[in-house]
Amino acid sequence: SKMKIIAVILTALPAATSAxxxxxxxxxxxxxxxxxxxxxxxVPEDAVTKAAEAALMAPNHFLSxxxxxYDLGPEAVEKLKxxxxxxxxxxxxxxxWMIFAxxxxxxxxxxxxxxxxxxxxxATVACxxxxxxxxxxxxxVGTKWMTGALGIDPTEIMKVAGAPEDEKMIGAIWYGIxxxxxxxxxxxxxxxxxxxxxxxxx
Numbered sequence: 124s125k126m127k128i129i130a131v132i133l134t135a136l137p138a139a140t141s142a143x144x145x146x147x148x149x150x151x152x153x154x155x156x157x158x159x160x161x162x163x164x165x166v167p168e169d170a171v172t173k174a175a176e177a178a179l180m181a182p183n184h185f186l187s188x189x190x191x192x193y194d195l196g197p198e199a200v201e202k203l204k205x206x207x208x209x210x211x212x213x214x215x216x217x218x219x220w221m222i223f224a225x226x227x228x229x230x231x232x233x234x235x236x237x238x239x240x241x242x243x244x245x246a247t248v249a250c251x252x253x254x255x256x257x258x259x260x261x262x263x264v265g266t267k268w269m270t271g272a273l274g275i276d277p278t279e280i281m282k283v284a285g286a287p288e289d290e291k292m293i294g295a296i297w298y299g300i301x302x303x304x305x306x307x308x309x310x311x312x313x314x315x316x317x318x319x320x321x322x323x324x325x
Contacts, residue, residue: 155257156308158265161218161299166264171219171298174258178223181250189227189244190251193284195220202283207274218299222280223252224290236291248293255296265301268294 175192183189195203200220204211225248229240236245256266270292273280277292286292301308 154305155260156265156301156305156310157267158297158299158301158305158308159267160302161216161265161297162302163218164300166219166259166299167262170259170262170264171221173262174255174264177258178251178255181247181254183247184240184243187227187240187244187247189225190248191224191226191286191290192255193222193224193286195222195284199283203273203275203280206279206283210274217297219297221255221296221298222284222286223248223255223293223296224281224284224286225293226287226290230289245291245293252294252296256298259298260305263300263305264298265305267297269297270294 171194178190178192179188181190200214200217203220204214207214225236225241225245227236227241227244229238229244231237231241236242252268256268259266270277273295280295281290281292
């Protein structure tokens, strides 16, 4: 009867609403994986734009807005290949490169990020990178956060990106359509459980 159908719909609504409201947390965190093998399929531009928008929503003390992103094209990637010819073949198999950098006015006397407010800005950009990767994962796009394994001085990468000298690289996020769907890939087993990492204080 119509009444029974309405009753079933009303019963399901709270769960459906809850699942939708918590989509990023309930779906995004478990499905993000570090992906190293990609197809040649093009990543939808709107997925990248949405991910960049998610990045800018990262927690940010004083709204200093320190996050800077550089989406590298073919010419820039060719320059990176020239800076590490041993990994040129690997670099050729990466469809997308998004460089995350921090722009902060609070560097220490040596130009480093050890000062309190600079560390807060650095933390914001790290959160931004995570938001970026989570958003892409929800659209079926794989990512991998790369730094030292690139084998290239970060300052040289920033030069290739055309970034100002006062910006510091936080990481290069590889992105693309994964060769194997994200939801079919297992996350590396963590040594610590929630009980190991979480201390409840009275």
